[in-house]
Amino acid sequence: MISNLKKEVKKVNDLKPDRYIISTTVGLSPDNKTDILNLFKPYILTTEDILGKDDLNNLISTNKDVELKYYKLWLSSTNILEKVLHSKIYNQSAFELEEIREQVRLYVQNDSFNIGVKILKEHKYVIISGIPGIGKTTLARVLTLYLLSNDFDEFVYLNDSIDDGYEYYQEGKKQIFFFDDFLGKNFFEGKLQPNEDNKLVKFIEKIKKSPDKLLILATREYILNQAKLAFEAFRINNIEIAKCILDLDSYTNVIKAQILYNHLFFADVPQGHLEDLIEPMKHLKIVKHPNYNPRVIETLINRKIWESCEASEFSNAIKSYFDNPESVWLYAYENSLNKFSQYTLLVLLTMGTPVKIEHLEEALISFLKINQYKFQIPFDSILFSRSLKELENTFIKTQKDSYNTIAVQYQNPSIQDFLVNYLRDKKDLILSLMESAIYQEQFFTVFTTVTSDENTLKKKILLGRETQELTF
Numbered sequence: 194m195i196s197n198l199k200k201e202v203k204k205v206n207d208l209k210p211d212r213y214i215i216s217t218t219v220g221l222s223p224d225n226k227t228d229i230l231n232l233f234k235p236y237i238l239t240t241e242d243i244l245g246k247d248d249l250n251n252l253i254s255t256n257k258d259v260e261l262k263y264y265k266l267w268l269s270s271t272n273i274l275e276k277v278l279h280s281k282i283y284n285q286s287a288f289e290l291e292e293i294r295e296q297v298r299l300y301v302q303n304d305s306f307n308i309g310v311k312i313l314k315e316h317k318y319v320i321i322s323g324i325p326g327i328g329k330t331t332l333a334r335v336l337t338l339y340l341l342s343n344d345f346d347e348f349v350y351l352n353d354s355i356d357d358g359y360e361y362y363q364e365g366k367k368q369i370f371f372f373d374d375f376l377g378k379n380f381f382e383g384k385l386q387p388n389e390d391n392k393l394v395k396f397i398e399k400i401k402k403s404p405d406k407l408l409i410l411a412t413r414e415y416i417l418n419q420a421k422l423a424f425e426a427f428r429i430n431n432i433e434i435a436k437c438i439l440d441l442d443s444y445t446n447v448i449k450a451q452i453l454y455n456h457l458f459f460a461d462v463p464q465g466h467l468e469d470l471i472e473p474m475k476h477l478k479i480v481k482h483p484n485y486n487p488r489v490i491e492t493l494i495n496r497k498i499w500e501s502c503e504a505s506e507f508s509n510a511i512k513s514y515f516d517n518p519e520s521v522w523l524y525a526y527e528n529s530l531n532k533f534s535q536y537t538l539l540v541l542l543t544m545g546t547p548v549k550i551e552h553l554e555e556a557l558i559s560f561l562k563i564n565q566y567k568f569q570i571p572f573d574s575i576l577f578s579r580s581l582k583e584l585e586n587t588f589i590k591t592q593k594d595s596y597n598t599i600a601v602q603y604q605n606p607s608i609q610d611f612l613v614n615y616l617r618d619k620k621d622l623i624l625s626l627m628e629s630a631i632y633q634e635q636f637f638t639v640f641t642t643v644t645s646d647e648n649t650l651k652k653k654i655l656l657g658r659e660t661q662e663l664t665f
Contacts, residue, residue: 214242221245301451316435318408323439326488326521329411367405415587465504475508482515484607492520522611534580545638546602563629
């Protein structure tokens with residue numbers, strides 16, 4: 194470093210500045226600073242104008258607003274990543290360290306990070322929720338890295354049960370507990386330990402009273418809704434008071450473009466394919482696509498779609514994944530929802546949205562009644578109410594108009610697109626839906642007999658001859 198600085202002395206002499214300041218990421222001892230001061234006399238006025246690595250870190254730590262705004266100041270820190278490497282969540286695995294580094298470079302900071310930090314400061318725990326693929330686990334990990342950069346000692350990963358939290362809880366140690374997809378798979382498979390809800394609530398209360406503990410929980414919104422219906426302890430203790438919902442509506446077009454850019458840049462996509470996105474109309478069709486979701490981007494990157502398409506067709510290939518967002522919704526629909534909620538969404542699909550809640554209920558009654566021997570699911574008004582609460586904020590949203598009429602519509606346009614493609618080849622189910630239809634709209638909203646309009650065929654289901662005869 195001294196050798197390089199000597200080359201700069203002549204330039205500084207030519208400039209003759211009133212004051213010259215040097216900053217470097219190299220660690221400097223007092224003797225090092227004295228040598229540099231003598232080298233640049235009289236332009237460096239004092240050793241305080243020579244900033245080494247420790248000086249820069251001290252400045253950052255005393256200016257938290259700067260640190261929060263420029264997250265890469267702490268996010269990519271080798272020391273922090275090494276802390277994660279030696280923590281329980283990753284079993285001291287170098288493979289997982291590499292995965293974190295991958296997420297660090299792909300992450301795009303947005304308002305949800307600041308909201309999460311604020312909630313943690315206020316409540317000592319945060320529940321990160323949202324639709325599938327929105328980035329809940331990524332945000333949780335980024336929050337964890339940030340907290341580890343602020344003197345927390347240990348990151349404890351809770352895998353299947355809150356019991357691990359009780360086991361690794363240590364008084365006097367600054368710990369961050371992370372429960373990813375809490376309830377999750379165990380909730381659906383009926384494998385929850387006895388009294389799990391009460392134990393979780395008590396653990397949250399313990400965290401809130403501790404001066405050196407924080408808890409981060411991540412879950413899909415519909416799972417949280419199901420858990421509230423199933424567990425009285427969650428409702429009584431209002432654990433949602435510390436909820437941070439990730440919402441695509443809060444992602445600006447710039448943030449969406451940055452997410453896309455980061456994924457493509459680090460995936461080593463060929464230059465020719467990237468150039469196909471340069472035209473504004475092409476990349477804007479992706480960024481502004483109503484079905485935009487980071488999970489879809491991850492899917493097309495993992496499948497390396499550029500290897501199976503010409504460079505000139507790359508933007509169209511990306512757009513086709515958003516047109517059919519199966520990667521986001523299929524698992525959640527088939528594995529996380531009960532049959533009653535699945536059929537509720539399919540009946541809603543035939544009606545179009547928004548639709549009055551009482552009309553949806555009537556159509557669902559007709560569907561289940563006519564198909565009672567086929568599906569063996571009786572209609573129950575309580576089940577219907579529970580189903581809507583389960584689907585709320587993930588698959589659907591409900592709103593009141595000026596007449597206090599409640600209407601139901603999809604939370605995101607991609608859900609309707611997914612359901613259309615999901616139903617498209619299920620002839621028996623299509624027939625069951627049409628046989629039970631009680632509103633005219635149910636025959637025309639997503640079904641068509643027109644074969645010449647390509648755009649219509651993408652958004653609707655072409656009926657076979659036997660179904661056409663039933664309908665027309």
